[in-house]
Amino acid sequence: MTPASTSGTSSSPAPWWRKALRYVIPLVITVGLCYVLFTGINLGEIVDIIRRDCNFWWIGLGLVISIFSHIFRAMRWGIQLRALNVHASLWWLTLSVFGTYAVNLVFPRLGEVWRPGFIAERQHAPFTTVFGSMVADRLADTLTVLCLTVITFLLASPALLAFLERYPEVYQGIVKAIHSPFVWAAAVICIAGIWWFLRHKSDNRVVLKIKEFVNGLWQGFIVLFRMKGRGRWLLLTVAIWGCYYLQLYVAFFAFPFTREVLAEHGALAVLVCFVLSSIAMGIPANGGIGPWQIAVIFGLSIYMPSAIGPEGAEMFKVNSTAFANLVLGCQTLMVILLGIFTFTCISIDKRRHIRRIHQ
16 A cells, blocks of 8 residues: 555646755755855864864764654654554654654655655555644644744843844844834735635635645644543653753753853753754755754854954854754764664565565
């Protein structure tokens, strides 16, 4: 049973230009942001900082914590699937999570389709049902990020305001945008246009797809309120995001300058970098490469000492770039290794299944 067959519908292949845009745009975004990230940066100096200052034991500990976050995610997803009468083992659910991140590294967002397709095929379940549970999984993550963002910005408002005071042009630009009648007029026009299109073009192919997608979102989300084990699901959600945060927290001990930031500003500095990097992962770049580092560097710049002078500020930026690139680089390497492990296990399992059939 394939994902396409379980959906009950057949669709014509997407045009070549749509496929090209789907994969080329994330690649262009990644390359463009990496260009911005490394412009004016001495790569040799970054390598020297990593060799001289980094304590890789802390980076390794962060990677171990990251693996536990994947396992917790698989456990949480299993609760949702059981509510839909889809019973998959924790082993295969964990491998599906590993594989998702590996696929997303090459083709952004395609992993979110591969994961439910893989489980649906193994369990002989309808693809749309499994996909709906995965959508609920990601929707829960989005709501978690929103809650963390609000809490973090409230807690870190003094540091954020102090940062804006150092860059008054940024503050004035934000205020001007908020008070601009053109911005509000454009927002009203966009909302009115979308409402009119959905109301008066209900038989349009695009509208029908949007409604089908929204319905899938709703069906996948509503099961969260009907399923058994909701308390365990919430605890696993806390565990997942706690691991994400803890992974970055322990990485701060790997470099002397991040240890100083942590000693002076506490865990809140890590939380600011964590929330900004989580928001940046929403940008469709391969594996978050580019947006993630820029977000972490920006977060660290908020806590940059104000009296270090231009040369000190430049050195702080170089250290921040070294830190962000090393952390994400090691994380990306681990995703690749876990992906190889996952698809090797899948290949071995398929061969065993073929042998059983021919025996």
